[in-house]
Amino acid sequence: MDISYILNDLNDAQREAITAENTHALILAGAGSGKTRVLVHRIAWLTQVMGFSPYNVLAVTFTNKASSEMRGRIESLIGQQAGGLTMGTFHGIAYRLLRQHHQEVGLPQSFQILDSDDQKRVIKRLLKAMELDENQWPHKQIQAFINGEKEEGRRPHHIDIGHNPFVGKMVQVYQAYEEQCQRSGLVDFAELLLRAHELWLKNPQVLAHYQARYKHILVDEFQDTNSLQYAWLRVLAGGSGKLFVVGDDDQSIYGWRGAKVENIRQFEEDFANVKLVRLEQNYRSTGTILKAANALIAHNTTRMGKQLWSDGEDGELIKVYEAFNEYDEARYVCGQVEAWCEQGGSRNEAAVLYRSNAQSRVMEQALMQAQIPYRVYGGLRFYDRAEIKDILSYLRLLINRDDDAAFERAYNHPPRGIGQKTAESIREVAKHNQIPLWQAAEQLVEQGLTARAKTSIANFLGLIESLTEATLGLALEDQMLKVVSRSGLQAHFEKDSSEQGKGRLENIDELINAAGQFKQMQSQTTAEGLPTESQVITDGVDAIAQQDGTLLHTPQYDNPLADFLAQAALEAGEKQADEWESAVQLMTIHAAKGLEFPLVFMIGVEEGLFPSQRSHDDPASLEEERRLAYVGVTRAEKQLMITFANHRRLHGTEIYPQPSRFIKEIPSDCVDLVRLSGSVRPTVAGGYNTGMNASLQAALDAENETGFSAGEAVFHQKFGDGTVVDTEGSGDHARINVNFKNAGSKWLVTAYANLQKK
Ligand code: ATP
Ligand code: MG
Numbered sequence: 001m002d003i004s005y006i007l008n009d010l011n012d013a014q015r016e017a018i019t020a021e022n023t024h025a026l027i028l029a030g031a032g033s034g035k036t037r038v039l040v041h042r043i044a045w046l047t048q049v050m051g052f053s054p055y056n057v058l059a060v061t062f063t064n065k066a067s068s069e070m071r072g073r074i075e076s077l078i079g080q081q082a083g084g085l086t087m088g089t090f091h092g093i094a095y096r097l098l099r100q101h102h103q104e105v106g107l108p109q110s111f112q113i114l115d116s117d118d119q120k121r122v123i124k125r126l127l128k129a130m131e132l133d134e135n136q137w138p139h140k141q142i143q144a145f146i147n148g149e150k151e152e153g154r155r156p157h158h159i160d161i162g163h164n165p166f167v168g169k170m171v172q173v174y175q176a177y178e179e180q181c182q183r184s185g186l187v188d189f190a191e192l193l194l195r196a197h198e199l200w201l202k203n204p205q206v207l208a209h210y211q212a213r214y215k216h217i218l219v220d221e222f223q224d225t226n227s228l229q230y231a232w233l234r235v236l237a238g239g240s241g242k243l244f245v246v247g248d249d250d251q252s253i254y255g256w257r258g259a260k261v262e263n264i265r266q267f268e269e270d271f272a273n274v275k276l277v278r279l280e281q282n283y284r285s286t287g288t289i290l291k292a293a294n295a296l297i298a299h300n301t302t303r304m305g306k307q308l309w310s311d312g313e314d315g316e317l318i319k320v321y322e323a324f325n326e327y328d329e330a331r332y333v334c335g336q337v338e339a340w341c342e343q344g345g346s347r348n349e350a351a352v353l354y355r356s357n358a359q360s361r362v363m364e365q366a367l368m369q370a371q372i373p374y375r376v377y378g379g380l381r382f383y384d385r386a387e388i389k390d391i392l393s394y395l396r397l398l399i400n401r402d403d404d405a406a407f408e409r410a411y412n413h414p415p416r417g418i419g420q421k422t423a424e425s426i427r428e429v430a431k432h433n434q435i436p437l438w439q440a441a442e443q444l445v446e447q448g449l450t451a452r453a454k455t456s457i458a459n460f461l462g463l464i465e466s467l468t469e470a471t472l473g474l475a476l477e478d479q480m481l482k483v484v485s486r487s488g489l490q491a492h493f494e495k496d497s498s499e500q501g502k503g504r505l506e507n508i509d510e511l512i513n514a515a516g517q518f519k520q521m522q523s524q525t526t527a528e529g530l531p532t533e534s535q536v537i538t539d540g541v542d543a544i545a546q547q548d549g550t551l552l553h554t555p556q557y558d559n560p561l562a563d564f565l566a567q568a569a570l571e572a573g574e575k576q577a578d579e580w581e582s583a584v585q586l587m588t589i590h591a592a593k594g595l596e597f598p599l600v601f602m603i604g605v606e607e608g609l610f611p612s613q614r615s616h617d618d619p620a621s622l623e624e625e626r627r628l629a630y631v632g633v634t635r636a637e638k639q640l641m642i643t644f645a646n647h648r649r650l651h652g653t654e655i656y657p658q659p660s661r662f663i664k665e666i667p668s669d670c671v672d673l674v675r676l677s678g679s680v681r682p683t684v685a686g687g688y689n690t691g692m693n694a695s696l697q698a699a700l701d702a703e704n705e706t707g708f709s710a711g712e713a714v715f716h717q718k719f720g721d722g723t724v725v726d727t728e729g730s731g732d733h734a735r736i737n738v739n740f741k742n743a744g745s746k747w748l749v750t751a752y753a754n755l756q757k758k
Contacts, residue, residue, distance in 0.1 A: 005077070006044045010034070017277040018042045020244075022050070025275040026222075026267055027246040030308040031293065031634035032284030035246040036066075036594060039218050040073045042244055043085070046216055048078060054085035058214045058236075061089055062221040065377065066594045070220070086214075090229050091189060094196035095566055098187070104203045105195045108185040110400040110562055113569035117389075118405040119143060119188050125408070126176050129431055137169070145170050146177060150190035151226045151258040153197060183436055184404040193228045200235045211238040221594060222247030222267075226258040234270060243271065249304045250297050253590060253628045256621070264304070282308040284596050286315025289636050292666040297630045299665050300623045316639050317672035320663055323645040326359075326604070330366035333601050336641060337372055337584055340599055347373060348582045351597040353589045353632050355610040359603060360586050367584060377587035387493060387504040388511055392565060394483045398468050399562055402436035410460075411441075414492035417456040422449065426457075463487070476560050477516040484508055518564050589632040600636035602629075606644045606657035629662040656735060656747060658726070707750070708736055713758040719743040721758070 007015055014034050017027050018041045029035050043059060046052045061067040067088055074082045086093065095113070102109050114122065123139045123146075149159060156175040161168045181187065187195065200207045217237055219225065222245035225233070237243050245267060252261035260266075268274050282290050290310050297303070319336075323329035337350050352363055352374075360376055367374045393409035400406075411426075412418040425448075430440035438461075445458045467486055471479040484490045493504045585597070604610060611625035633640060644659045663671075708714070712724040722740035727750075736753065739745045748755070 001049070003045075003049055006041055006048060010038075010041065011279075011281055013277055013279050013281075014038050014041075017275075017279075018045050020275045020277075022242060023273050023275050024242055024267075024271045025244045025277065026264070027244075027277050027279065028248070028264065028304065028306070029246070029277075029279035030248055030282065030306055031251060031631070032282040032290075032596065033279035033308060034281075034283060035248070035279065036070065036220055037073075038279070039220055039244070039246050040070060040077065042218060043074055043082075044077045047081065047085075052215060054082055056213060056215040057085050057218070058093070058216070059085065059087040059218045060093065060220065060233075061087070062224060062593060063591070064089060064092065065591075066220065067092070069595075090225075090232075091192050094192040094232075097196050097199060098192065099563075099566075101199055101203070101206060104206060105199050106182075107187065107195070108400065108402070111185045111187050112396050112400055112403055112406075112562070113192070113566050114181065114186040114188040114405060115569045116143070116189070118186075121408065122180060122186075122405055123173070123177060125427070126173060126180060129427070130173065130176065132169070132173070137173070142170060142173050146174050147188070147190045148258060149174065150188075150194045151228050153194060153228050153231060155194075179434075180404065183434070184402050185400050186403060186405060190228075193232065197228055197232045197235070200232065207235065207238075210236060211241060214241055217241055217243050219243065219245045219247075221251070223249055223252040223261050223264055224254040224259040224593075225263050226254075227260055227263075230260070230263045230266070237271075243267075250300070250306075250627055251593065251631050251634075253593065253624060253631055255624050278306065280306065280308060282310045283312075284637055285310065285634060286312055286638060288314050288317060288670050289633060289640050292318055292640070292670045293630055293633045295667050295670075296626065296633060296662060296665045300626050302620075302623060318666065318670050319639075319641040319672050319674050321641065321643040321674045322659070323643055325645050325647045326362045326649070327366065329603055329643045329645045330363045331370075332643060333363065333603065333641075334366050334370040334372055336601070337599075338370070340639075345599065346582050347584050349598040350601070351585045351587065351592065351595075351599070351635065352601045352603060353587060353592050353635065354603050355589060355612065355628070357588060359609075363586060363603065373581050373583040375581075375583040375585055377585060377591050387489070387507055388568075390489055391480070391484060391487070391508065391511060392568060394464070394467070394487050394489075395479070395561060396565055397438075397464050398471065398479075398483070399565075401438040401464070404430075404437045407437040407441075410464075410487075411437075411457075412460075414488045416460060416488070418453070418460065422453040422457065425449070476518060476564055477512055479561060480512050480515040484512070514568075515564060518560070518567065589628050589635075592635050593631055596635055596637055598636075598638045599641075600632070600639070601641045601643065602632045603643045604645070604648070605629075605642050605660040605663055606648070607660055608655065608657050609648075610660055610662070626662065626665075629660075708755070708757075714738060715756045715758055716740065716748075717754060719746060722746075 017038050027035055043057055047054050061070055120139055123142050127137055156171050159171050247264055249261050249264055287310055290308055321332050390413055393406040396403045396406035426437055426440045429443055430437045441457050445454055471482050611622055615621035615625045647656055708724045708727055714722055719740040720742050722738040725739050726737040735747050736750050737747050
């Protein structure tokens with residue numbers, strides 16, 4: 001048997017990992033060293049050489065985008081023979097399991113996923129019902145508390161309240177929230193994982209079945225698994241399943257969401273005979289980019305430690321562009337993309353990465369003006385858009401009347417005369433009787449409402465009932481069309497002739513398209529996070545024979561609408577715009593994990609933005625920010641461009657940020673500092689400390705036209721005595737940052753400040 005197609009183009013260490021005996025393995029390696037490639041080839045090795053059926057293999061990826069890329073790589077390696085393989089994100093796989101085993105975990109068959117926006121709404125309503133003051137009990141904090149506890153695998157009764165009334169109250173809200181979700185048949189993201197874990201713990205037969213099935217479990221980006229995901233893997237692997245995990249401690253960037261990089265260390269302790277393989281050669285980036293990445297990450301102290309090398313060319317220097325403001329920054333990026341294309345590159349080879357989603361708007365505007373097609377991943381989440389959620393809420397009600405979040409969204413949208421007062425009475429009855437809003441509304445129609453309110457509610461309930469009948473048995477796309485028109489939403493949006501209104505209608509069309517495509521996708525793919533018709537049949541996911549020969553749970557192909565809605569919630573915004581069009585890709589650095597692009601821009605690389613303000617006083621989060629910078633830098637194959645602005649409007653305020661420390665941590669011989677040709681040039685005196693980029697500092701320090709320097713004592717008429725901390729800019733724009741003894745830190749325009757030297 002010729003297996004060279006599986007083993008060609010691999011180095012010795014990669015081959016060693018791929019052909020490891022039937023054992024647990026940990027592949028610990030830096031960015032671009034071929035971890036994901038090894039994982040893909042390992043699957044080919046197991047199925048083509050070791051004789052395992054794809055049915056015995058489970059592969060877990062971090063995002064849906066990564067999952068579909070991996071599926072592509074596997075299919076191109078072993079073609080049709082990949083059928084039956086289970087692949088997806090933790091959430092996608094958990095969803096599938098819960099759908100099949102909803103009875104065992106106590107969920108209604110039509111349960112729906114509650115996304116984080118809806119979760120917020122549910123919590124807000126609960127707070128109101130519990131008469132808790134939103135100022136004292138911010139919903140965000142409660143949301144984080146609930147998700148955090150779930151990610152640690154804790155239900156309310158597991159939490160030790162001690163003598164802490166604050167925690168006591170939080171737990172009470174958590175409890176009420178759980179009851180509410182259970183009543184409404186809603187499952188949030190963390191709950192998907194928690195229930196999937198409980199499925200193992202509470203149903204030994206189900207667990208035994210999957211343990212026997214998944215003989216090999218492969219996990220990409222292992223450094224970002226949280227406690228619950230790791231526990232879930234451990235239980236599933238049991239005594240016989242073999243785990244093959246790949247990861248990089250330097251790319252652990254989800255600590256803020258409960259990911260535990262310690263899982264890597266723990267792994268070797270929890271499992272016997274773990275084969276450890278380190279990969280050190282990087283195949284992705286030029287020598288220069290790699291050198292910059294290595295130097296940057298070397299500033300972190302908590303590392304397992306590894307060095308990457310490449311035998312490729314040094315390539316171009318990293319361009320660092322100092323922009324006047326965010327618009328100038330965006331224009332520069334557009335210009336560079338155009339230049340790249342003129343030199344024979346294509347737009348989809350370019351990615352613009354940013355620290356926070358809010359940064360995409362200005363960039364999008366500039367790209368639009370320059371008529372450069374672009375696609376946003378993760379940010380403008382299609383399924384998060386109001387009009388899309390409006391329609392989805394009707395669809396959700398069609399399959400599950402108890403979905404309170406959907407009821408709240410749909411009952412009076414478009415307006416149908418159900419006033420606030422009536423809505424309050426519905427909520428009251430629901431709360432009092434512990435029943436879903438739908439049932440409460442039904443009860444109120446029977447008794448206790450004014451005639452007008454009665455009619456308007458009855459109309460709404462009737463509409464949903466008749467829509468259910470009218471859409472029964474229709475194709476997904478046609479169901480969608482019916483809902484769009486008969487709900488009155490289409491007419492409602494058509495009334496709005498503004499650009500925004502038109503955009504809404506376009507989005508709705510896009511949703512109908514998505515429904516059409518979903519059908520096709522279902523019959524084609526087997527490797528997504530969701531079950532497909534053929535998979536359910538061929539994989540037998542999973543009829544489990546009990547000892548007495550009866551089936552524990554008969555698998556059945558669920559409502560495609562339910563799957564579509566779940567897919568919408570799971571994938572929210574990971575895909576967007578026309579796939580066929582060559583477009584610049586915009587995304588947060590978080591979303592870029594695992595991906596690679598020939599040309600990468602990292603924009604807004606400024607103190608306060610990146611590293612974020614919040615991380616300044618916390619060494620651990622600062623290190624996580626630096627790992628994020630490392631992830632950003634190592635996405636680039638050929639050319640990396642980093643930009644920062646002297647002036648930016650952020651969250652409604654004007655700021656004058658300084659270049660990020662991360663720029664200064666890149667060795668100066670890797671950098672080509674591109675400066676504005678105009679008059680504004682920042683000067684940064686002081687503040688740049690050890691390990692900085694000497695030539696960059698020299699360039700930045702070159703001109704200080706303010707006439708003041710850091711450390712100088714000054715006096716101001718109004719603010720009194722102070723010390724100069726920083727100076728920036730020149731001419732009329734020159735600014736000075738002074739720390740006043742009594743008035744605190746202030747930025748002043750030197751020309752008007754009338755500062756006196758002391
Ligand atoms: P990350 O940490 O960013 O997820 P990774 O370690 O998963 O990176 P891959 O994406 O698997 O790295 O590989 C990086 C690039 O190097 C890919 O384009 C891959 O095809 C290529 N590559 C990996 N190993 C080899 C090899 N032995 N020969 C040639 N190219 C390789
Ligand atoms: Mg990878």
